Amino acid sequence: MVEFKSEAALGAMREAGRVVGTALAEVERAAAVGVSLLELDEVARGVLRAAGATSPFLGYRPSFAPVPFPAVICASVNDAVVHGIPDGYRLRDGDLVSIDCGAVLDGWAGDAAVSFTVGAARPEDVELIATARRALEAGIAAAVVGNRTGDIAHAVGRVARGAGYGLPEGFGGHGIGRRMHEDPHLPNEGRPGRGFPLKPGLVLAIEPMLTAGGGDAHDTDPDGWTVRTADGTRAAHVEHTVAVTEAGPRILTLP
Template sequence: MKVRIKTKEEIARIREAGSILAECHREISKMIGPGITTLEIDGFVESFLAGRGATPEQKGYRGFPFATCASVNDVVCHGFPGDRKLEQGDIVTIDIVVNKNGWLADSGWSYRIGEVSDEAEMLLSATEKALYAGIAQAVPGGRMGDIGYAVSRTALEAKVGVVKPLIGHGIGRSMHEPPDVPNFGRPRTGLRLQSGMVITIEPIFTGGETGAVYWGDDGWTIRSADGSLGAHYEHTLAILDDGPVVLTK
């Protein structure tokens, strides 16, 4: 399927969804902490978006029942919100896709619950660093492999694992559009990047160096195979003539 290049007007519509999403994450950062449940956060997100004329695109997607993905500790992606109270030392990723007037933006962020272990801090820092390393490579004339190499090199330096089955993607009117944006690759290989592409970059790492994962019985929840912590940072960005512009900042 062909990669669809977005116009300035279309990118502005995605940016509108992205600004709502960024504001939502800012509010989550204020409320998240020991004692709150991810189900309470999920309810907040749904209400917050409704108040801004937006909807959570995940809800109902292939039967997914919630407004957010909430992934705690060894859950690396697509976790179900639940009624367990978050505890000091947990890490939790809240992943949200916002639909505003038919245009989508996607951003996941990992949050520290109070003080976290040195291992957790190292994993979180490396994963966030990898996100921005990948974004820096999203320039016209570059290659998709440049993004993936920058992400995986950060993991290698930090001695953490890349979850290779989980990747970034194009986005616009659909949640997942071409192209795929892997978190690994070789420099100067792969699809040539063009101005007008809108993609997500989303490194997903585990504390264990293999990055191996397994799917839970619910068909959604993905956990690290070795029980190590998972972290996930994601932005939606547009590739423009003068470089990448984050739309969910």
């Protein structure tokens, strides 16, 4: 069932989204060569704690997962696409890092992700991340009243495919509100004019995931969570929680 949010609800979701945006900004600021993924998770925990928010990631266990997720961020490095579990790995010069974070505040959720490089960036990684951001911007621009989810999916996919990148099969965005994952599902590739109609109050997490090798195949680590490119090439993941309104798309997860 799809829930359309009132203006009051969107205001509350903006506050949850502000926490997410702040956490991501602080994590990116703390990320440096030699810093561990566990230390980055602790940075995000501190932001959530200071805001009085909780994590929708911590303890989350969907049907595919062998164990509950043990952290408040997903930390995916280099060929990891999404759902990386923070551990003692220390960042190295040139790493490409994708951080996904969520927050629940006063009963409402926010969800966003960023990708960035650490130390001396490889030009191909800079371009991959920039394209992922352009795909996100295109998806957000299509989140207008009268369009459908297929229009967002088409906008994201057109940017990614046009640059020669892959889109991991089966992954995409989702509705969000009182729960982190709500209907409708939002693919990262699709046909315009198809899918669920966009109406005022619909809130979506739009999240392009691009793979440098151009392939869509992926593998999952033995931990049951970490998704990696099948060809070992690098990946980028960016995301915002976005509300559809009569005045146009409203990003709720800016810091």
